[in-house]
Amino acid sequence: MTARHYYEVRGWLLASPYLLYTLVFFAVPLVWALQLAGMDWNLIAPQRTWVGFGNLVEALHSPRIWAAFVNTYKFLVLFLPLVLALSVGIALLVNGLPRGGHWFTVLFFLPYLSSGVATSLVIQGLIAVNAPLNRWLVSAFGFSPPWLESPGWATVVIVVLIAWKFSGYYALVYLAALRSLPRELWEAAALDVPSAWQRFWRVTWPNLYPATFTVTVLATGLMFSVFTEPYVLTQGGPQLATHTWQLEIYYQAFANFRAGYASAVALLNAVATFAGVAVVRWLMNRWGRAHGFEP
């Protein structure tokens, strides 16, 4: 065995656990999903009806699918500025703390570790119409918001809840970025730009572009996979205002037992996610180039 051959074999051997994992848990299910997307089948009936592109055509004509598509971007438009502001804020806050302050980072990270179902149930209890919060709002202001009953409010509740959950996680990305910036940059900025607010916008924020790029791409992908919060709080309502791709896949597969159709929706979701993330990356790269960052 030549040295080159030996290294090749060793490389394959070292990579084999991951390759095997990918084959079993990704490649095989993907091929199966592609096959299933062309069938009308509930997974147990002896006859499998081949419908070709029928499921995809039906999905493309479904108002539920279009609601999921539009809602993803509606969530993204609200979620992105909110989560960026929160995560940068947390990162700056923690970065300015003296030694031992990293424990606060852990506290901000805790919502990310908590169960989405549990936090959603807590929120549901807090904003119930006969809960103390609404009673107080009614007694103090004469009204309480229709938290989960109006399309606008329901969207806001869900977006805020997801932003609260993920801001601590994204803050870690910003914290790492802040700590990687050279000290000289701050020293020079302190001499040239007296106002802290201006220093943030002129120096800190532009230099956080790589972190912003990462967080934006992650957040975009996340918006295509929202499930738990609307599932618990609104079930996709009111009037499909919080309906998402994952909810539709779940309802079709596990409530309507249409595994074939659910697979077709999952494939559409994958294409929409890929396209959505690609567009966001392209926009971020464009913005980066325009401001002197080479991706």
Place this chain on the structure above:
Amino acid sequence: MVFWSAPNPTQEKFWRTMAQEYMKDHPGVQVDVSPMPESPSSEAGILTALASGTKLTASENVFVGFGAQLVKSQAIVPLDTLQGYSDLIRSRKAEQLVAGWKFPDGHQYILPLYSNAMLYAWRMDILKQLGYQEPPRTYGEILALGQKLKSKYPDKYVLARKVLVDPNSWWERWFDFFTLYDAASDGAPFLNGTEVVADRAAVTKVMSFYKELDDKGYLLTKDATDPFETGLAVWNVVGPWTLPYWKEKYPELKVGDNVVLTPPPVPDDFPAGKTPKTFADSKGVVIYRNASPAEQQAAWEFIKWVLSDPRHDLTWLEMTGLPPARGDLTTDPVFRQYLAQNPGLAQYAGAVPTGVPPIQNEKFADLYTLMGERLMVPVLTGRKSPALAFDDMKAAWAEVLKR
């Protein structure tokens, strides 16, 4: 054999108790009881088990709609072909009950186990403060009550039911639509094979009633924690499973005292003195085809042993609080004493003969979801009239049914 009980601790306890007794009497037979998966739904749990080849011989908790899907998938055994079936039905005085469970091919695949004929609960303590001695019987009387309630208690509602506008919780259509429809139409069928044969006038009356409740502010469709129990609302549709919940969490609610159970309300022109029909949330036992013939036979022997003795039904009633699907529940002396001590349950037992089972179609989830999307939500959000929304729903159902 492997028997799956419903994902409800009391039902699981009953089947475990029965299995232990049976195995004592029948050495050499092994009956393993475990609760079926609850999430995402018990139906999905069963389908997943069948699809993945999980060992499963028989189970309870199957309603006729899901049964239709299992029949279409050739997943369950026709029980009427098994030895002793007719004798078992006769011993339970259930000949009339099982008639509604017959499938289009003429076979019986599900053995009815319990029948929850839905009733409505009224907060009589609040109604008395409004001058009522009896709860309202008709839609008009309920609307009149709403007016009195709002003038005395502006923050209270006649009905608080958020799921009315949630199409995805498809099973809620049984309770909020079919309970009233079965009463208004005197149990007229809604679906015949793949044709919608619903009583249009009854549908329109039910939906107009809901719309009027909503328009006048008597209906709350927001999230509220236990609105009936806390007195935020004075009326609610309830099943017998609610009684133990009240006993544990709201012991101050006493059926026959500050809470009164009644049959569903009816349109104003419904004949007085006639007992209205109601929706029956009924579920039964099935045997799965993927089990071996020996296991199927063992399961059938076990099921026959459990369900042919009325004392076992009494144990079921005591443990679960769900009325067994028997024709002699209110007449057999075995149950008399227990029902006398539990007046709420006695009312449910008495309502069993008026119960109408769910529609028998394998696309039930799709159909009920569409009922929410095309009928309930458009009417309650004021987007469509009841008649127009019903026509839309019928058209959508036709599309699904011909698929």
